[in-house]
Amino acid sequence: MKIYEIFDKENDISIGILLYYEKEKSFIIELQEYLDEWSAPLLLTNYVKRGILTIPRDVSLLWVKERIIPNSRQNIGDILTTHGLREYDEIKFLELSHGRCSQDSLYIKRIEKLPEYVLERQKKNLTNCTILDGTFLLCFFADDTIRKIDLRTLSYLPDVDAVIRNRTLFSSCQIGTGGYFITFNDSIDIPASELYEAGTFIPLRPHDFFLFAKNNLADTTECCEILECSRQNLSYMVKRGQLTPVKENVKGNLFSKGDVVRNMW
Known part of the structure; x- marks a missing residue:
């Protein structure tokens, strides 16, 4: 991850932080808390008005694109050659210009560490998320x-109703870059902050869930050892419905150890 501070030269203030995740080629902007609609970048004014200081990835990318040469430029090939670039890369062009744009007095500067206010906000970022029955999600936070x-x-x-109505789309849920959001089909994003505020607190820690999984899941080999049976016998028990795999795989299944033990009674 690369970290850049966004400065306003005219007003001599820091606007915020631009995060660039190199593997995903994704941008996230974290704005300073003291900004108002007059001091915030024009594109981000509506977010500041609503008290949203962590800018979604699509809008963060749009802010970057407003400050660099578009990839549709007629002579883009010559420009790439001039700068020794093999392909169009937003971050390379942003670094070349230091993020400067004729429309304002903003520029960026590379820094090594995240400021405290960003670290504090990231405590509400996601570390894990899983879908449950119905329309429920179980989310683990930093x-x-x-x-x-x-x-x-x-x-x-936007588009959450479409996710609710389509189970396949709902099942595509995964954590987005940096834990800043969950995404469905990599096209519909829900910010982690919205999930955090809307969620019902569960008085357990993520570590408790990991311990449960570690101590209460058994693979095929362990099940055979517990039941003192062969893999063939275990397969027969599954077919008869005496034992139901938690997760199936061609190389072996995972079972709830509690279900396995009950077959010893």
Whole structure:
């Protein structure tokens, strides 16, 4: 990850931080808390008005694109050659110009460490997320809390209704870059902050869940050892419904150890 501070030269203030995740080629902007609609970058004014200081990845990318040569430029090939670039790369062009633009007095400067206000906000970023039955999600956050979220409570957000109606789309849920959001089909994003506020707190730590998985899941080999049976016998028990795999795989299944032990009674 690369970190850049965004400065306003005219007003001599720091606007915020631009994060660039190199593997994903994704941008996130974190704005300073003291900004108002007059001191914030024009593109981001509406977010500041609503008290949103962590800017979504698509809008952060748009801010970057406003400050660099577009890839549709007619002579883009010559420009790439001049700068020794093999392909169009937003971050390379942004660094070449230091993020300067004729429309304002902003520029960027590379820094090594995240400021404290960004680190504090990132405590509400996601570390894990899994879908549950119905429209529920179980989300793990960086502040070591767990929250259960009903997506229906977030139906006011764009396209969330489409996720609720389509189970395949719902099942595509995964954590987005930096834990800043969850994404469905890498096209519909829900900010971690929205999930954090909408979720019902569960008085357990993520570590408790990991310990449960570690101590209460058994693979095929361990099941055979517990039941003192062969893999063939175990397969027969599964077919008869005596034992149901938690997760199936051609190389072997995972079972709840509690279910396995019950077959010893």
